[in-house]
Amino acid sequence: xxxxxxxxxxxxxxxxxxxxxxxxxxxxxxxxxxxxxxxxxxxxxxxxxxxxxxxxxxxxxxxxxxxxxxxxxxxxxxxxxxxxxxxxxxxxxxxxxxxxxxxxxxxxxxxxxxxxxxxxxxxxxxxxxxxxxxxxxx
Numbered sequence: 001x002x003x004x005x006x007x008x009x010x011x012x013x014x015x016x017x018x019x020x021x022x023x024x025x026x027x028x029x030x031x032x033x034x035x036x037x038x039x040x041x042x043x044x045x046x047x048x049x050x051x052x053x054x055x056x057x058x059x060x061x062x063x064x065x066x067x068x069x070x071x072x073x074x075x076x077x078x079x080x081x082x083x084x085x086x087x088x089x090x091x092x093x094x095x096x097x098x099x100x101x102x103x104x105x106x107x108x109x110x111x112x113x114x115x116x117x118x119x120x121x122x123x124x125x126x127x128x129x130x131x132x133x134x135x136x137x138x
Contacts (some may be wrong), residue, residue, distance in 0.1 A: 001039070004107045006120065008098040011138055014051065014105070025071065026070065026071060026072060028068050028070045028078065029044065029068060029069055029070070030066070030067070030068055031067040031068060031069040031077075032090055033043075033064040033065075033066065033067050034035070034065070035067075035079075035085070036049065038067045038069075038077065038079070039118070041067075041077040041079060041115075041126075042064055042067075042079055042081055042115070044117060044126055045079060045081070045113075045117055046059070046060065046061055046081075046083070047114035047129055048092070048128040048131070049056075049083070049106065049113065049115075049128075049131055049133070052131070054089075055085065055090070056084075056089055056090060057085050057086055057087065057088060057090065057097065057107075058086055058088050058089075058090055058096065058103065059083040059084060059085055059086060059109075059111070060084065060086050060099060060101075061081055061082070061083060061086045062083065062097045062101065062110070063082045064079060064080070064081050064082075065080040065081060065082060065112070066080040067079050067080075070102075072117055072118075073120070074118050074120035074125070075115040075118070075119045075120075075121070076116060076118050076121070076129075077115070077116070077118075078115075078116055079113075079114070079115045079116075079117070080112070080113075080114055081110070081112070081113050081114075081115060082108070082110060082112055082113075082136070083108065083110065083111045083112075084101040084102070084108075084109070084110050084111075084131070085101065085102045085108065085109040085110075086099035086100060086101055087100050087101070087102055088098060096135070099107070109135065110135070111133045111134065111135050111136060112133065112134055112136050113131060113132065113133040113134075114130070114131075114133075115128060115131055115132075115133045116128070116129040116130035116131075118131065123132045125131055
């Protein structure tokens with residue numbers, strides 16, 4: 001319930017800021033990548049990504065590159081995220097926080113993903129609308 005209230009408060013603040021700054025409601029705005037709602041949206045996208053992945057190992061976020069937000073009939077989050085393959089196997093992972101990134105040649109893998117997430121806080125709905133990832137070679 002607290003998460004719903006937090007998102008509704010964010011929505012109200014963004015509407016107020018939008019009105020005060022003369023920006024159009026529905027416009028896409030930059031958002032701070034360290035904001036908790038951005039972090040939550042990124043973790044949701046990661047969870048959905050890992051569920052859909054056929055990889056033997058789970059991935060985790062190494063960095064949120066950028067975040068944008070749009071107020072529509074709910075909130076759209078547009079995230080540009082870097083992921084890395086961890087040493088944790090899908091079947092046995094309890095907490096991603098305990099998983100280290102693979103560093104061994106052949107197992108280390110990095111991806112850059114663009115996620116679009118929609119939340120409708122008053123309906124308690126969160127959906128991953130789009131997931132587009134590309135392997136990063138270093």
